[in-house]
Amino acid sequence: MDAILERTHQLKQDLIDFVMDAEGTLAQALESYAAIQARRGSGDTVQRDMIIDGFITEGKVGDKAPLDIFLQDNKLPQADIDLLQNWRRSFIGLFTVSEVLPDGFELTNWLTEKRYIVKPDNQRMLQDLSRCTVGEILLTRISPVTDTYWSFSGPCSVMGKLGRPKLAVAIGKFKDNHRNHLYSDAPDLLEEAWLSVEKYHQQFVDFFGSDEVTMPGYQLSKKMTEFQEILTQKQLEQAGVDTSKSLTEMAESAGVDEDEIKAAATELGATESVVSQLFDAKNTTGKMVAPKVELPPDLKKAEQLTAISHPRWGQMLLPTYAKMKSILTADDWQSIEGAEKLVRFYLEDKTINAFIWRRLAKEYPAQLEKILQTILGRPDFNLQSDLDPLLESNHKLLEPELPEIASVPLHLHNLFQEAVTEVSKSKTKSKKPAAKKGFSA
DSSP, X not given: OOHHHHHHHHHHHHHXXXXXXXXXXXXXXXXXXXXXXXXXXXXXXXXXXXXXXXXXXXXXXXXXXXXXXXXXXXXXXXXXXXXXXXXXXXXXXXXXXXXXXXXXXXXXXXXXXXXXXXXXXXXXXXXXXXXXXXXXXXXXXXXXXXXXXXXXXXXXXXXXXXXXXXXXXXXXXXXXXXXXXXXXXXXXXXXXXHHHHHHHHHHHHHHHSSSEEEEOHHHHHHHHHHHHXXXXXXXXXXXXXXXXXXXXXXXXXXXXXXXXXXXXXXXXXXXXXXXXXXXOHHHHTTSOOOOOOOOOHHHHTOSSEEEEEETTTEEEEETTHHHHHHHHHOSSGGGSTTHHHHHHHHHHOTTSOHHHHHHHHHHSHHHHHHHHXXXXXXXXXXXXHHHHHHHHHTTOOSSOOOOTTSOOOHHHHHHHHHHHHHHHHHHHXXXXXXXXXXXXX
C-alpha cells in the first residue's frame, strides 16, 4: 500500500476523532444531522459509520462544514490540506465490481454508469474486501485521492451478486436513504432530473388549473390516470411518434412485423404486458395508450385527497390536508375531534415536509401560530422566526431533495421494467398447477 493511501487513512481517523470528541455547537450539529439521517435507514453499525463519514463534508456548523473547522484548528502541510480538500467531492454510491485489481477495484456507479479505480486505504479493509468478485454490488462512500484513483471512505457494505428484482429493490432503498447522492457524480443527470420536476409541475397546473386540487380519492385516481396519459402522449409526440396510429398500423407502414416492434419496445423498457396491450385492439381501440397508473389503495379510499405540486418539492398526496385546513379555519379548533393529534402528526411524520408547513403558515398565519402556541405550551412562539427551528427539531429538511416524480436515466428505467417483468413471470409460474406424478386412471 503506497504512502499516500496510508496518510489518507491517518488523516481520516484524525478527522473522525476530532468530530467525535467535539463539544458545543459542533456536537449539536452532529446530533441534528444524525437524527435526520437515522430516520431513513436501518440503524445498523454500517449506517451509523456512514452518517459520521457524511457529516464531515455535508454537515453544517453555522455556515461551515466540519472539515473547514478541522482545517482551521490544525496546522497541516499543504499536501495534507490538498488531500482533505479532495474529500469535498466524496459521495455515496451503489457500485458494481467491474474488475478486480491487485490493490483495489474498478467500480461502476449503478446510478450514473461512471467508472472509478478505488483502493482500500488500510490493510483491514483490503482483507475484508479480498473475496469480492466481478459483478458484486457494494454500498459505500468513495473519496478522490489523486487524479487517477479514489479510496473507500468509511464502511463498505458488500451486498453480493443481485438479480434484477433484488437490484431494483436495492436501488429503491438507496433512493430513500441517500436521495441527495443519486446523481452527485453526474451534474448533467441531476440537472435534467430537476428540470423534469419543474416541467411536471407546469403540466400539473395546466391540467388541473391550479397547483392544488382536492377531491375524493377514487375520483382523483381517475384524474391522475388521465393526466398521466396526456403526459405520455406529449412525450411520444416530442419523440416524433404519430399517436393517431396504432402500433399495428405503424408496423405495417414501416414494413416491419409486430415481433420486431415488440422487441424494440421491450428494449426501451416496456414490459411485455404493456406491449401486448398496445397491440390489442379490444383494450386500446386501435390507438397507443399509456399503461394504467394506480394510486395506493389507502389513498384511493380517502374521502378527501389533496394533490399539491411544486417545481422543487414535487408532488404531494395528502389525505388529511382538507381536515388540517378546516382546523385552521375553525372558530374553535379544539372542538374538532382529533385536531391536536393531527397537528402533532404533521410535525412528527416524515411525509409532511417543510413546504407543506410553510404553505399553511402563509395562508393561515395567525391561526397556525395560536394553535402551535397552545399545543407546544409556548405562548411566546413566533411563527415567522420559530417555525423553521421547530421543523428542524422534528428532523425535517428545510430544502427539498430530488422528488419521486423526477425523471430517471434510461438504464435505471430499463432495469426497473425488467425487474417487474421477471417478478411477473415468476408469479405466473408459481400459480400454475403442479404436474401430476405417478399413474393416472
